[in-house]
Amino acid sequence: MEEKILYHLRKDYSKISLDTEHLNKDPFVQFGEWFDNALSQESQEANAMILSTSSISGKPSSRVVLLKSFSKQGFVFFTNYNSKKGKDIEENPNVSVLFFWPSAMRQIRIEGFAKKTSQKISENYFYSRPRESQASSALSMQSAPLEQRESFDNSVKTLAGNPGKIIKPKHWGGYNITPRTFEFWQGRIGRSHDRFLYTQENGIWKITPLYP
Numbered sequence: 001m002e003e004k005i006l007y008h009l010r011k012d013y014s015k016i017s018l019d020t021e022h023l024n025k026d027p028f029v030q031f032g033e034w035f036d037n038a039l040s041q042e043s044q045e046a047n048a049m050i051l052s053t054s055s056i057s058g059k060p061s062s063r064v065v066l067l068k069s070f071s072k073q074g075f076v077f078f079t080n081y082n083s084k085k086g087k088d089i090e091e092n093p094n095v096s097v098l099f100f101w102p103s104a105m106r107q108i109r110i111e112g113f114a115k116k117t118s119q120k121i122s123e124n125y126f127y128s129r130p131r132e133s134q135a136s137s138a139l140s141m142q143s144a145p146l147e148q149r150e151s152f153d154n155s156v157k158t159l160a161g162n163p164g165k166i167i168k169p170k171h172w173g174g175y176n177i178t179p180r181t182f183e184f185w186q187g188r189i190g191r192s193h194d195r196f197l198y199t200q201e202n203g204i205w206k207i208t209p210l211y212p
């Protein structure tokens with residue numbers, strides 16, 4: 001395949017600037033403000049985040065997952081614990097999540113530790129989903145090779161169509177990410193982007209501006 005040069009793809013970013021004065025001292029509150037803005041501005045999936053994990057041998061991998069709740073306790077998403085990401089987290093709970101909201105030219109990077117949520121939280125979310133999604137999650141061996149697509153689809157259809165409760169498998173549930181650091185990035189004209197890193201010292205969040 002011929003090399004495709006993308007040097008000319010260039011976009012000027014917003015006039016909005018960020019300064020320490022206007023940043024909330026609490027990164028969870030700052031996250032909430034940007035998230036609300038993204039919800040009103042992004043046409044699709046404002047709660048989509050790129051989750052990066054790493055195996056114990058240091059091989060990283062990334063994929064999109066959906067943020068399903070956040071509070072001072074952390075950031076929660078749901079998945080199959082036997083998936084590739086689940087196996088990575090089992091070996092190495094250090095993860096990174098990244099939000100990119102192009103309409104405001106904003107990025108937030110969060111680094112922290114992932115831990116399984118309680119079965120109760122996982123069940124509450126599982127049963128809030130449409131039956132088809134419950135059936136698919138119950139039957140999917142996420143990240144394992146799929147030999148017969150049609151047979152999987154039929155099993156999902158049959159399970160979803162049956163009356164009676166779909167049992168949430170033990171290997172399906174949530175992870176809560178407790179942040180260790182947050183980095184807020186605001187795109188600016190001329191590539192002088194604003195970046196602020198939040199780190200914790202003795203339970204107090206410290207804000208450090210970074211070079212763009």
Ligand SMILES: Cc1cc2nc3c(=O)[nH]c(=O)nc-3n(C[C@H](O)[C@H](O)[C@H](O)COP(=O)(O)O)c2cc1C
Nearest residue numbers: 045048063064065066078079080083084085086143
């Ligand atoms: C918009 C979007 C949202 C997704 N949300 C989730 C999710 O919440 N949970 C999940 O397990 N996979 C989700 N996926 C699929 C994952 O990106 C990934 O393919 C899957 O989890 C298997 O990843 P793994 O093999 O690295 O474990 C989503 C994909 C996209 C594109």
